[in-house]
Amino acid sequence: MARITYKHPNGTETVLEVPAPNTVMRGAKINNLEGIEAQCGGSAQCGTCHVYIDEACTVRLPEMADDEDEVLYGTASPRRDSSRLSCQLQISDALDGLVVHLPERQS
Template identity: 55%
Template structure:
């Protein structure tokens, strides 16, 4: 199973094996990771699963869709060049070791 490193706003890392094809958000929710709220359950409609993807993984992600791009303009914390919605990142072996950082606030 590919590994995701979830880094909270304080810098604490929680490594979790997330099944391939599950989203980064699903991995966080299933394992009680704080900092990802996921109010809409993964429909890209709430922006409460906003994460900052470490730069070295950005090129491995699928292109951002229009809905995700729009929702990232509505996040509670600053949108950055490496902002993504964790519900839109599906895990694969190519993403093994993915590191995402949670913003200060989701709501």
């Protein structure tokens, strides 16, 4: 289980306890959190689960795969150095304390 903080563009925060083996995206979806569309269902094809990892967050993330890297170039909100696809971030104890910012738009 990991505690994930989702920061909305309007400044509000939602903190969720997300159990493994979900992803950061799936944790948002099963809790009806707005801001992550996930049109492809988590297969790293659409970019509508794009998030920005908080710069102050010290959680060590898994390395980005080539397909995730490619999809991030076509997201609706600008790609940043902190961009990730939330569908590619598997929940584990290592992600406990992760803070993600939801972009202004996903599509």
